[in-house]
Amino acid sequence: SGAMASVFPMVSGANKIGVKLFFQKIPDLAVRYEEIEVALRKLASPNFIKFDYREGPREGAVWGAEYTPYLKMEFVQGVVLKDHVIRLSANHDAQGFHNLAEQWQKIALMMEREQIAHGDIQAENLMVEASGLIRLIDLDTMFVPSMRPRGLRCVAYGIPAWQHPQKELDESHFNERLDRFPVLAMYLCLLALSADPSLFNPQAVGENEILFTKDDLRDPHSSGMLRRLSGSSNIQIRRATEALVRAALGPYDDVPAFSGLADPDAEAKDALQELEGAIRSGDHRRVCGAWKPVLDSYVPAQSLRFQFDLAHKHAQKLQRFCQVAESGDDRKLAEVWLAAPNLEQCACSRSEQVAGGVSVAERGAQAVKRVKGMEAVRQAIEAADRRKKETGYYQGSEESAVVSAWGCPQYDLASSKTAKDALWRRVEEAEKRLSALREFELAVGTDDDEKITKAWQSAATFAPAFVHLKRAEDATARMKVLGHFLAQLRQDANDDQALWHIWSGRPDTGQCKPAARPVPQLGGMIPAQRAALAGRRV
Numbered sequence: 001s002g003a004m005a006s007v008f009p010m011v012s013g014a015n016k017i018g019v020k021l022f023f024q025k026i027p028d029l030a031v032r033y034e035e036i037e038v039a040l041r042k043l044a045s046p047n048f049i050k051f052d053y054r055e056g057p058r059e060g061a062v063w064g065a066e067y068t069p070y071l072k073m074e075f076v077q078g079v080v081l082k083d084h085v086i087r088l089s090a091n092h093d094a095q096g097f098h099n100l101a102e103q104w105q106k107i108a109l110m111m112e113r114e115q116i117a118h119g120d121i122q123a124e125n126l127m128v129e130a131s132g133l134i135r136l137i138d139l140d141t142m143f144v145p146s147m148r149p150r151g152l153r154c155v156a157y158g159i160p161a162w163q164h165p166q167k168e169l170d171e172s173h174f175n176e177r178l179d180r181f182p183v184l185a186m187y188l189c190l191l192a193l194s195a196d197p198s199l200f201n202p203q204a205v206g207e208n209e210i211l212f213t214k215d216d217l218r219d220p221h222s223s224g225m226l227r228r229l230s231g232s233s234n235i236q237i238r239r240a241t242e243a244l245v246r247a248a249l250g251p252y253d254d255v256p257a258f259s260g261l262a263d264p265d266a267e268a269k270d271a272l273q274e275l276e277g278a279i280r281s282g283d284h285r286r287v288c289g290a291w292k293p294v295l296d297s298y299v300p301a302q303s304l305r306f307q308f309d310l311a312h313k314h315a316q317k318l319q320r321f322c323q324v325a326e327s328g329d330d331r332k333l334a335e336v337w338l339a340a341p342n343l344e345q346c347a348c349s350r351s352e353q354v355a356g357g358v359s360v361a362e363r364g365a366q367a368v369k370r371v372k373g374m375e376a377v378r379q380a381i382e383a384a385d386r387r388k389k390e391t392g393y394y395q396g397s398e399e400s401a402v403v404s405a406w407g408c409p410q411y412d413l414a415s416s417k418t419a420k421d422a423l424w425r426r427v428e429e430a431e432k433r434l435s436a437l438r439e440f441e442l443a444v445g446t447d448d449d450e451k452i453t454k455a456w457q458s459a460a461t462f463a464p465a466f467v468h469l470k471r472a473e474d475a476t477a478r479m480k481v482l483g484h485f486l487a488q489l490r491q492d493a494n495d496d497q498a499l500w501h502i503w504s505g506r507p508d509t510g511q512c513k514p515a516a517r518p519v520p521q522l523g524g525m526i527p528a529q530r531a532a533l534a535g536r537r538v
Contacts, residue, residue, distance in 0.1 A: 004140065009075065020071040026140060026155050027383070029069055031054055032147070039144035043114060049108050050074040050134050076137065078129035085123070085210055089193065091199040096132075097197060101190035103134055108183045108258045117143040117175070121182035122159040123208050144177050158182070160214035162204065166252040173252065180255040181247055185212060187258070188229070188240040195234050199225075220245040268298040279307055282347035285318065287311035314346045318360065325354040325363055330418040334371040337364035366412070373411025374419050380405045381426050394433055396464035402430040437462050444468045448474035449482075449512040474508075481506040482515055482527060489522055489530065496534040503531040 004024040010017050022029065033053040040048050047167045055069035079087075088096040111117065118125070119141030119520060127135045141156045154174045164181040167173060189210045192199055205213060216223035229241040240261055247255040260267050271292040278290040295301040317336065321343065324332045343349045349360040356363070384398035406413055406427045413419040436458035443451035452468075452475040459465035465472070484502045488495065509515055509529045518524040 001165075005431035007073075012072075016072040016075040018071075018075045020073060022069050028150070029140070029154055031150060032142070032152065035069070035144050035146045036139055036142050039114075039146065043116075045110065047110075047134055048139070049076060051139070055144055072184075077136050078127045078133075078135065080124050081126040081128055081134070082123035082208065082210065084128040085193070086202065089197045092197045094194055094197055097190055097194035099132055100128070100134065100194045101194050101240075103132070103186065103227075104183075104187055104190055105258075105262055107134060108179075108187065109262055111177075111179065111183075112258055115145045115176040117178035119143055119154065119178050120156055120158045121161045121179050121186055121219045123210050123298060124159075126186075135252065139155075143174055145176065148175065154178070159208045161209045161212055161217065162186070163217075164252050164255060165218050165248060177253070177255065180257065181252075183258050184240065184244050184255070184261065184319065185217070186210075186238070186245060187261070188244050190238055191234075191240055192229055192232070195232065195237060201442050209535070217248045220248050236407065265298070267292075268294045268301070271295050272298065272304075275301065275304060275308070279304065279311075279317070282345065282352075284314035287349050288315045293531075310341060313341050314343065314348075317341065317343060318346060318348055318352070321360055321364065322354055328355070328417045330367045330370040330374070330416050330441060333367035337367060337497065356538060369411055370413060370416045370419060373408060373413050374423060376408070376411070377402060377405040377413065377419070377423050377427065381423070382428070391463065393461055393463040393466075394430075396434070396437065396462065399430040399433050399462075402427055403434060432458075433462050437464055440465050440468070440472075447513065449478050452476075452513045453479045477506055478509045478512040479514070481509045482512060485509070485527055486519065486522070489519075489525070489527075493522070493530075496537040499531060499534040500538045503534065 004026055005020050005022045007018050007020045010019050026032070030053065033051075037051070037053065040050075051074065052072040054072065055067070078084075083437060084100075087093075090091065118136055118139070124134040125136065125138045128520070129135060141158070152174055154167075157167065162182040162185055167181070180201055189212070191212060199211060205211065211225055212223070216226055220226050226241060226245060229237055230245070231240050232241070243256065243261055257270075260270065263269070267402075271290070271294050272407065274292075275287065275290040275295065278286040287308060288311055315468075321333065321336045324336055337343060343364060344361060349364070352360050354360055354363050358366070380398070384394065384402055387395045387398050405411075406419075406423070413423070436455065440452070440455035440459035443455040446452075452472055454473040456476065458466070460472075481502060485499065488498050488502055492498065503509060510531065515528040515531075516526060518526050
């Protein structure tokens with residue numbers, strides 16, 4: 001009897017069978033056994049017992065007043081593994097243990113290859129026939145690949161002395177990895193006993209245990225048995241012990257596949273597979289992390305050494321780029337980006353972000369464009385300054401070219417600290433000159449000498465303004481006369497002789513708009529009228 005069912009030996013015709021009655025409800029039992037039966041029939045392994053699942057009023061068995069599901073099973077002529085171990089140990093049968101360990105290794109590799117798991121590996125769930133064949137019984141907890149989309153959970157924790165300390169009864173642990181830890185523990189037990197059958201001490205372990213207790217697995221470093229095995233002269237035993245201790249101390253999901261222990265190159269093969277996947281991804285940082293020390297001496301990996309070395313260079317360049325990106329120096333960024341090796345081939349450059357929330361690839365392309373834009377602005381400035389040197393005046397087309405190159409949306413130089421530090425002062429000067437020209441042209445349009453004279457002061461070094469040179473000179477001359485006239489008024493408003501002398505020096509001053517405006521400081525006097533009065537008086 002077990003926690004959820006009892007098995008009864010029976011005779012059916014000339015055959016002896018086992019009948020397993022379930023007296024505790026197991027979730028989705030019919031679904032589980034349907035999938036298990038299909039998988040095992042396809043596998044056709046002699047290590048699993050044959051069975052026939054029945055349930056319901058028509059086929060189920062009567063248990064008390066209810067119908068209960070049951071299994072009609074092949075009857076195994078043999079003993080449970082624990083009893084077999086007792087007998088072999090008593091006979092000091094090292095070869096018998098060796099045969100068991102070798103057979104268990106094949107069973108473990110077969111189950112791993114087929115991605116199936118028993119779910120409750122322990123000393124009482126394995127039987128050994130007289131021929132030495134190991135048979136797996138009690139398949140209620142078994143996992144087969146077709147169960148994966150069903151969302152099923154573990155139905156039994158198992159014996160603590162055989163299970164990983166972090167095993168949980170949830171959906172995440174119900175998969176093909178279910179047996180990894182107990183399979184390793186069982187292998188180490190049989191392997192160690194094949195070297196020294198006297199290791200088995202029935203007084204030191206429980207009913208379902210062989211060499212290890214649950215305390216050994218929960219605290220491996222305090223386990224006398226595991227310390228003893230880790231010092232074995234047998235390298236296989238040492239490797240298996242190290243693997244079990246490492247698995248017990250680590251997370252449940254990190255328990256390695258048994259094939260890694262059985263195949264000396266398994267770790268290198270797994271590492272090579274990981275490396276190849278990283279190379280296919282184009283993620284050079286992942287490639288760098290995928291080269292494990294075990295690959296250094298693994299011949300099949302040497303053909304990928306060049307790609308690893310290249311990935312390492314990419315990773316170094318990526319790190320350098322990210323460091324420079326912090327400074328915002330577009331020239332240095334463009335230099336790093338354009339240098340070999342080409343970061344555009346690295347997937348990291350498209351996924352990793354730098355300051356500003358843009359990817360490395362986007363920032364690299366942006367820096368290259370900005371450097372190109374800075375060069376265009378620099379060339380425009382050189383051309384403008386060269387014409388200035390030749391003619392003595394700034395030219396409109398050249399100054400406009402400077403501003404246009406700076407403002408090109410493709411370059412986005414206004415967002416570049418590097419461009420601002422190197423070029424903005426000269427670009428700003430060009431903008432001010434163009435703005436002064438626009439103000440001068442607007443002032444000319446108003447025909448207001450005061451505005452024209454003021455605007456001319458800023459536009460006088462700009463060649464395009466010379467189109468209105470005569471107008472500017474006339475306005476400046478008239479405003480000069482008007483200024484002297486107003487100064488004389490403030491000094492002596494009654495000196496008609498002095499006033500007329502000033503005004504008559506430039507008779508057209510009267511055509512100046514400011515001369516016809518009242519001057520608040522002089523009591524609202526209009527300069528042109530006062531000049532005319534002074535002229536009549538003189």
